[in-house]
Amino acid sequence: MIHPLAIVDPSAEVGDGVEIGPWTTVGPGVVIGPGCVIASHVVLKGPTVIGKNNKIYQFSSVGEDTPDMKYKGEPTRLVMGDNNIVREGVTIHRGTVQDAGETRIGNDNLFMAYAHVGHDSVVGNHTVFINNASLAGHVHVGDWAILAGYTLVHQFCRVGAHSFAGFGTHITKDVPAYVTVSGQPAEAKTINVEGLRRRGFSSDSITSIRRAYKIIYRQGLTAEEALGKLRELVVDNPEIALLIESLETSTRGIIR
Structure with missing residues (x-):
């Protein structure tokens, strides 16, 4: 189920039932759990551990080095859980030794097209990143949080569980659990009742x-x-x- 035009490093570990499309590159130090579907033109770099039943769409880059200028090639990691959907053009970077050395993604998350998860960020479970939502480095996002399109989150911020950020929101401080925010800069509006x-x-x-x-x-x-x-x-x-x-x-x- 690995297309002959895919490039998979011999040291990569590929689980049972994994599909890898043409022109996809899987580098050394990458572990792909069973049942994952990796589309064409995807780049997976390690050290990266991807759990089971994840689906990664074309032109995504998962586990790449961070562009943070403090990063000097140290062997940091990305760890992704199970049942995540990573849509077209998403970028997720590994950590830095200035933090835990690890970017962590939980389970059952949806990253829509061109979303970005910066180095050392921690994303919980059941979150939704709508198109172009972006995290700078060291951001923590709680379970069930939703970031609407073009939401930008400043480094070291925390986005609480069950919170909601409206379209184009610029988050520069922490968002408490359950709270809906919007604006540039963000302001609290109400609680996320519908969610x-x-x-x-x-x-x-x-x-x-x-x-x-x-x-x-x-x-x-x-x-x-x-x-x-x-x-x-x-x-x-x-x-x-x-x-x-x-x-x-x-x-x-x-x-x-």
């Missing part, structure tokens, strides 16, 4: 998240004051714990 409904959050849970959002954004409180109120609220509303965590781990300050 939460689609994922089965109850009406009561959505109401408590909305109440927590108002504590952060509508009462004129400092971050510490808001956290104090949220810690009281979480006792009867466990879904707030994820929001509290995203505030406590923020290093750049949150989008207001």
Whole structure:
């Protein structure tokens, strides 16, 4: 199932049932898990580990060296989980020794055409990167986050779980869990109600998240004051714990 016009390095490990299209290059140090489909004209460079049942479309570059000027050829890695879809022209770079030395992608993510994941970024599970959404280096994206087309995320930012960034958003600070942001620069607008409904959050849970959002954004409180109120609220509303965590781990300050 490897096309004769594909170039696969002898040291690459290719799992059972993998399809590799013509004019695709698989370099040394690449591990491809079972059931993956790699289209034509793809470049896979290592050290890179790709899990099972991933589909990578034409003209994507996965596991390439980062263009970060601090990178001097050290053997850093890219690790990708299972069931990811990487559409046309996507670029995903390996890490640097200045961070963990590893870019990490979870499971069940969709990277639409020309999306970019920069060095040392960490992407969770079930995220969606719509066309041309881009992460600079060292960005963390939580589970179920959605980045609309042309969203740009500054290095070292954190994008919280279940959050949503609107079309063309420029993110330069951290996005808390559940929050919808948009604009250049980004501003918080509301919570991601529609996304939460689609994922089965109850009406009561959505109401408590909305109440927590108002504590952060509508009462004129400092971050510490808001956290104090949220810690009281979480006792009867466990879904707030994820929001509290995203505030406590923020290093750049949150989008207001």
